[in-house]
Amino acid sequence: MSYALAITGPGPSAAIDAAKQVMTSTNTGLDSDPCYSSSKSEPTFIHTESPADADATVVVTTVEQTGEDGTTVIPGALSADSAMVFIEFGGMGGCPIDDIDAAITTLPAKGPTFETLQTRVMTTTSPGDAGFADRTTITAGVLAGQRAVGMCTASAVDISGTVLEISGTKIGPERDLIGTPDMYGHDGDMSERFTPEQTARDVNLDTSLSHAERAVDDRLGIITQVGERESFPAPYYIAQIASTESFSDTRAVEFAAGVDADWNIAYMKALGEALERYCAGVYRTEKFIKASEDTQSAAVSPRRFVQPERTPTYDPSNPIPWVPGINLATDEHVALPATFVYHPPPQERYRPAITTGLGLGNGGIEALCAGISEVIERDAAMLAWYSTFEPVKLTVDDESYRTLCQRARGVGLTVQTFLLTQDIDVPVIATAVYRDDGEWPQFAIGSDAGLDPVATAQGSLAEALQNWMELRAMGKDGVTDTDGAIDEYATFPGRVQKFIMTETTVAAKDIAPSPIPTGADALDSLIKHVTEADLDVYATRITTPDVSTLGFEAVRVLIPGAQPLFQQHSFFGERAKRVPREFGFDAKLDRPFHPFP
Template sequence: MTGDPRLPGDDRGGPRQPDPDLAGQLAEALRGAGSPYPVLAEDDGWAGSGPAVVVSTRWSPALLSRLADRGTGAGGSVLPVRFDGGTALVGPLVGPDSATCLRCLEAARLAAPGGRTPHGDAELRLGGRPAPALLPVLAAVVRSALAEPQSAAARLWVVPPDGSVSAHPVAPVGVRCGGCLSRQPAAPPGTPLTGSGQPPADPLRLRRPNPATDLAGLRRALLEPRLGHVVQLHRHEGYGLPVTRAVVAGPAVTVAGFGRATTAAEADRLALFEAVERLAGYAPHGPAARQWASFAELGPEHAVDPAALGLPDLPSAHHIPYAPDVPTWWVPGWSPSRATPVAVPEHAAYWGDLGQRPSATFLSESSNGCGLGNSLEEAALHGLFEVIERDAFLMAWYARTPLVEVALPDELDVVGHLADNLDLLDYDLRLFDATTDLAVPAVVALAHHRMPAVGAPTAFFAAGAHLDPLSAIHSAVVELVVNLHEVRDTWQGDSARADRDRLLPMLDDAALVRQMDDHMMLHCLPEARPRYEFLLGAGRTRAWREVWPGLPRPVEDLAALFGALCADLHHRAGVEPVVVDQSIPELRQALGLHAAKVVVPGTLPMTFGHLNRRTRGLPRLLTVPAALGRLPGRPRYEDLALHPHPFP
């Protein structure tokens, strides 16, 4: 693929240089077949007065879109043929009744390889020409498209230099370019959570029924190597369970959803499901009602106080120090406990590259609190569980609080299987109750090598939180074991990722812990044991029903459950969840999937890269461990062991 922003003779605003000879050669190849459409170069004067095949050798997504607009506006039909290097792109056929946006189509195509191409730039200059031997193949594709106009309106044909041909379905409604987004209904100033009263299909997993999100439905809506939201599915074996990675198109960093399950098909489904969550939380996908303001201008009744989100402990070149009168971008959120709109800093609501100036951001955010569901309440509920899980983990880690050990439950066969799997590798699987004042069961899982040695990773951690303790345990153990197998393979190979000479200095210089992976890999070293030794002498192991008596309780309505949980958190712990609707409009319409980010001021945020750590201004870190009886008294902030966390 080419993307030269200054092709010769094609400067921004300058003259274009289509290749009339190429159009003539293609016309000659089609003439013998009696093609009903003339074949024109882009500068041959075609203005939509009749049907045409229009050939472009130098073009941009915006020029392509304007070409189609001329056709649809004047009642003609156009079949665009353009070239990206030596690859020919044919279609889709655009006519008066077409709903296809060619700018959105090109944004999707350019996003498929990942962030290497500026797919959001409508003026990106592209071009190329085919080898002469490709013309007969290209002519055959054009003839086929013209012979079936209804099918051609929903297909993009790709003809690479080797002469192979592939057809790719095109989404009928565009939502990936600024023009289409501007025609979407404006976002309200906060999405109220009203609920439908529908009970969950599975009271333990807390998911509503949705036949559209079975594996076939998700594959059909998401997976397409040239134009899809998900461009690849990778299956991994030997990890104790089937594992699938679903690679998301577009972001500048590699983004993927992961599925871990007892069958490969369910792992595929869960990976696709999580891929939507990742995509939705990366950046806005609709015309959000953004506003540029300071917290002082908005006021505490109408906006989340950025200081209550936890500000960076250490200075960073990527952010500026927060002050109430410093402006930033805000997006609408909703407070269920107060039933009112509440604005949230955009860089706290989305974790990806928002294209903002560094001066607009006060902190670095992760995907913590992002959830996906078959309603907005369901998505928010699962996002809230994630916030609670990570808050509990970080509170135990930073305050070094001993935790009650929980026996492995007999009720979960998969946990027993994975514990046996770890035992064969000389690891002990241990579970700990990390539940905080938020009163939602939270579990820390630890796999610890019985014979620590340089030749094997020593310790792995994971966590889970859920109103059903067994669901929290299941989530933590599955993630733990899969991560262990993946890192163990790396550890035994010759990889810079597991290089002791790279990792050991991080024990003395926390600033060297820069990436998400560093947090986990550092604690694979046997020398890191003193950091987590506070967990290892837990004493008597208790059954899960003894630790969480009376749970889980039956659930009849997810919306009512979420509302009651938010009210309880506000009353019990003084924290107020705020929900940002991150739903992708086309996937909400096609699959009934909603996405949400739950922001809970006052909780400990999960960050990656030690310089992004955020613990200042969060008094629960100092008060809750002592209130729960895990510490003899309230610690001073200066006494906390703020080492890099080991969360994966």
């Protein structure tokens, strides 16, 4: 098989000559590069002066020559089916970077482009010095030539869509270049694109981690870094999300967190929440359907959502942004107000923005279950606190739960887990960690919801410890600037002591359905329990194309009538009065602000 290779660009001649030598030599040089394996039938390579006729083209330049527009050095006659190997000296993606002498980017004919590289670098890196060491030019040229050859042949290691850095005598790291959301086309029916996938994928933790870790890179990543903030009483990871403002009309929430008894699970939780927040913060308002409610088929009116009394009057004849969605109980296609879907929203008009209902999973079913469960959790927590409801203490027979309890005792904390389930027949469990005396913070609480009460209890305890560690890290002075009343409750006041101290006790395993549903059955069960409480449940797919290529799905679940958790001023829907009454309790809407973060 014969391949034509071209080389062009205004960069250092030594690099051009070195690349050409590798590309045209009889011995292709593959044996000297660990990225490639030899084959029984050696291909031949010829040099061509015409990039239009080439199977792969090497472009040699400097970041100063590239500038903000890489097209000035990319040959205009490049074949549509031609791969490109791009050498930049002094930086990457047109951005001068102090600690990079050269960057070699391999761009396939279809996939990430130079503009993709520029955008990714722009979101993470501030410009530095464009200088580079002359001694790196030949090394870079040789490596680029080898990679051009590799782009044409079957390779043992896929180098397509990667960036290899050279710093002095150091070669590497090699980074994945993941496409940005705006590089993907949006052909096809819009409602189909926003319809959540209802598929279940059986993916183990190691596989999920390997997929999610592709998103982590301090130079090109969706997630720029992940660090272990605490290790005791539980592993606690913080993930930082790259800026989205180059391809979105907002900046996605910058930080995400994960806590668990197991280090790998805690790490995956942080990555998963980061990808979820990223998807929620990537949108272009011009892509929304801007129309009045009256003109939309099956519109879910903003008036159906619980909101503060002082919300400006809504006029259904005025145009607002909408996104397609689906009624999960009936499969009916609907229009959802965009302000309730994305976070931060395009416009915070009807009620304070919150992340409740966002979900991420290896498949659509896992993401939907996560989103529905969170809405149920927040609804029950609010109804329980703002009433005379009496929680039921839970005993939990689970190794991970016991491990976290032991670690909590190691910092002087007592653990109390209790049931908050209301009229939606899904276990909602909260856990408090506290100490009657001793140093601040003395109290924190976490909550979770799910069909498996043992796993849910463990999740609520992990969240309680996460919240306690956050309080400890912020300190008394720092916590006063946060939303809600967690600073007040960190002193363990009597009103929260009375709430969590309960006499009635049941075993968590005794409230579990038998068998505990999983996969599609779990989703069906959650939807059934929500609708049995006379609530409608909607969802829309918010997965960005780049996150989809990693193997994950993200959704936003909306249950308009559910009582939301608020973090500033209290506001209530009709459920806050009706549900306690139906269970023989009294609503206490004038109660002091809730303790949930």
